[in-house]
Amino acid sequence: MGFFYFITFMMYSQSGFQLEVESTAFVNGDDALPFWLQSNNYGRVGRQTNAYAVLAPSYDLYLNENSKFTFKSAFAYRDKFNEVGKAKDIFIDELYAQFASEYIIATIGVKHDELKYNGLASSNQSLLWSNNARSLPGIEIKTAKPVYFLFGGQLGFEALFSEYFLNDNRSTKDAHLHHKYLALVYKLSTISTLKLGMRHVAQYGGEPSDPNIDDQSIGFSEYIRVFFGRSGSDNSLPTDRENAIGNHIGSYEFSYNRKLRGEGEFEFFYNSIFEDGSGSAMKNFPDGRYGAFYDTGKSDKIINSFVYEFIYTKNQSQTAPHLWDNYFNNIIYTSGWTYQQNVIGVPFITSTYLSDYGGNYITVGNNRLIAHHLGIQGKLYFPYEFKLSYRRNYGFNRNTGYSRYEHYESNDERSLFKVQPEVVSTYFKVSLLRSFIDLDVIGAADFNKDSSSFGAALRIFYSIDNNN
Numbered sequence: 001m002g003f004f005y006f007i008t009f010m011m012y013s014q015s016g017f018q019l020e021v022e023s024t025a026f027v028n029g030d031d032a033l034p035f036w037l038q039s040n041n042y043g044r045v046g047r048q049t050n051a052y053a054v055l056a057p058s059y060d061l062y063l064n065e066n067s068k069f070t071f072k073s074a075f076a077y078r079d080k081f082n083e084v085g086k087a088k089d090i091f092i093d094e095l096y097a098q099f100a101s102e103y104i105i106a107t108i109g110v111k112h113d114e115l116k117y118n119g120l121a122s123s124n125q126s127l128l129w130s131n132n133a134r135s136l137p138g139i140e141i142k143t144a145k146p147v148y149f150l151f152g153g154q155l156g157f158e159a160l161f162s163e164y165f166l167n168d169n170r171s172t173k174d175a176h177l178h179h180k181y182l183a184l185v186y187k188l189s190t191i192s193t194l195k196l197g198m199r200h201v202a203q204y205g206g207e208p209s210d211p212n213i214d215d216q217s218i219g220f221s222e223y224i225r226v227f228f229g230r231s232g233s234d235n236s237l238p239t240d241r242e243n244a245i246g247n248h249i250g251s252y253e254f255s256y257n258r259k260l261r262g263e264g265e266f267e268f269f270y271n272s273i274f275e276d277g278s279g280s281a282m283k284n285f286p287d288g289r290y291g292a293f294y295d296t297g298k299s300d301k302i303i304n305s306f307v308y309e310f311i312y313t314k315n316q317s318q319t320a321p322h323l324w325d326n327y328f329n330n331i332i333y334t335s336g337w338t339y340q341q342n343v344i345g346v347p348f349i350t351s352t353y354l355s356d357y358g359g360n361y362i363t364v365g366n367n368r369l370i371a372h373h374l375g376i377q378g379k380l381y382f383p384y385e386f387k388l389s390y391r392r393n394y395g396f397n398r399n400t401g402y403s404r405y406e407h408y409e410s411n412d413e414r415s416l417f418k419v420q421p422e423v424v425s426t427y428f429k430v431s432l433l434r435s436f437i438d439l440d441v442i443g444a445a446d447f448n449k450d451s452s453s454f455g456a457a458l459r460i461f462y463s464i465d466n467n468n
Contacts, residue, residue: 016060019464020074023053030453034444036387036427037455039347040122042093042112043134043340046081047417053077054093067101072111082341083416084353085169085362094135103147107140117293120307120375122389123346126199127271127289127311128251133342136177138164146185146193154187158197166203170335171361172216175206178226178246183253191259199253202226203333204246209359213332216246247330249337250274252282263297273313275325284317284325289346303378311348311371314394324397324405328364336364348373348391353416354408357398366410366419368394383434387427393419420448437462 032047056074074094096109140162148156183197291309328337352365393410433439
C-alpha cells in the first residue's frame with residue numbers, strides 16, 4: 001500500500017517544462033499604430049513599436065490531482081515604444097511563482113491575468129482592469145472557483161485580495177496599489193448563475209514629485225483606513241481627511257451566466273465606476289460598461305463566439321460640489337490609473353502627455369466618452385478574429401474649484417497623444433497556420449473625419465511542451 005502511494009505521488013510530481021517563443025513585426029502607414037494593434041497587448045506595444053519578441057520558459061510541479069506549483073519567466077524585447085520617456089527595450093514581461101489548489105490560488109511576482117470572453121472584449125476583468133498595461137509586481141490570493149456554503153450549495157462567494165508596487169516612472173514614486181474583489185454567487189439552476197460583486201482599488205503611499213506635497217507614508221492604522229476606504233487621520237493631507245486616504249476607484253459588477261447544451265454559454269454583464277461617495281451611491285448613472293457574450297463552445301463555426309459592449313462615462317457625478325469625477329485621474333497621484341505609460345483600465349480611456357498638466361509625467365487624458373465595441377471569433381476557411389469599435393471622445397474636465405473646471409478636448413493641441421473626437425477602429429486577424437508553429441496575419445485601421453491610419457502585423461508563436 002505504501003508503495004502504491006509512493007508511485008502515485010511520483011506521477012503527480014513529474015516535471016512539466018514548457019518554452020514559448022513569440023515574435024510580432026508591424027508595418028505602419030502613419031505616425032502611430034492603429035488603436036487595436038497597440039491596445040490590450042500587456043503593455044508590450046507602443047505607438048511607435050515596429051517589432052517585439054517574448055521568450056517564456058515555465059515549469060509545473062504537480063503535488064497531487066488538484067494542486068500544483070507553477071514557475072514562469074517571460075523576457076520581452078521591443079525596438080521602440082512611445083514618443084516620451086525611456087521605455088526599456090528589454091524588460092520582464094512575467095516572472096512569478098504560483099500555487100494552485102482546488103479552492104485557492106496564490107501568486108507572487110508579475111503575472112498576466114487570464115483572458116476572459118476569449119480575448120474579444122475591450123476590457124478583461126472589469127471596466128477598471130484590462131490587459132492594456134504591463135502586469136504589476138506584487139502578491140495575489142484568490143478563490144479558484146465559487147465556494148458554495150448556504151441554501152444547499154446554492155449561495156456562495158468569490159474573493160480576491162492583492163497588493164502591488166507601482167515601480168514605474170510616475171509622479172508619485174514608489175506608490176502602492178491595493179486591490180480586492182468580493183462577489184456573491186447564486187445558482188439559479190444547474191445551468192445558470194447570478195453574480196453580484198464589488199471591486200475596490202486604491203493607490204496609496206509613495207513620494208510625490210511635487211515639493212509642496214509631503215510624502216504619503218502609510219502606517220498600519222492608515223492602511224486599515226485605505227482598506228475600508230475611510231478618511232485619513234490627523235497626519236494625512238487635508239483632502240484625504242475630507243474624503244478618503246489615497247486614490248480610490250471602485251466598481252459594482254453584475255453578471256448573469258447560462259450554460260447551453262454541450263459546451264456553449266452566454267452571459268450578460270454590467271460594471272459601474274465610482275471614485276467617491278456620490279459615484280458609489282450611483283449618482284453618476286448611467287456611467288458604466290454594459291455587455292453580452294455568447295460562445296458556442298465550438299471551434300469550426302463561421303461564428304464561434306462574440307461579445308458586444310457599450311461603455312458610457314460622460315456623467316461623472318453631476319452633484320455639486322462633486323462635479324467631474326475625472327475618472328482615473330487624481331490630484332496627488334497625477335499619473336493616475338496608469339502603469340508604464342498605459343491605462344490599466346478599459347483602453348478607450350487613454351493616457352496622455354500634456355504640456356501644462358501632469359507635471360512632466362504621463363497622465364490620463366480622454367475619459368469622457370461613448371463607445372460601442374463588437375468582437376467576433378470564428379472560422380471561415382481559416383480561424384479569424386474581428387473587432388470593430390466606435391468611440392465618441394469628449395476629452396476630460398479638470399476641477400479647479402467649487403463647481404469650476406477646465407476642459408481639455410481629446411485632441412487638445414497641448415497633448416502629445418491626441419485622440420480624434422470620433423474614431424472607428426477595426427482589427428482583423430487570420431490564423432494561417434496552427435501546426436509546429438502558429439502564424440497569424442493581422443490588419444488594423446482607424447478612421448476619423450479628417451484622416452485614416454492603417455497598420456499590419458505578422459505574428460509567429462512556437463512552443464515546446466515537455467510533460468514527462
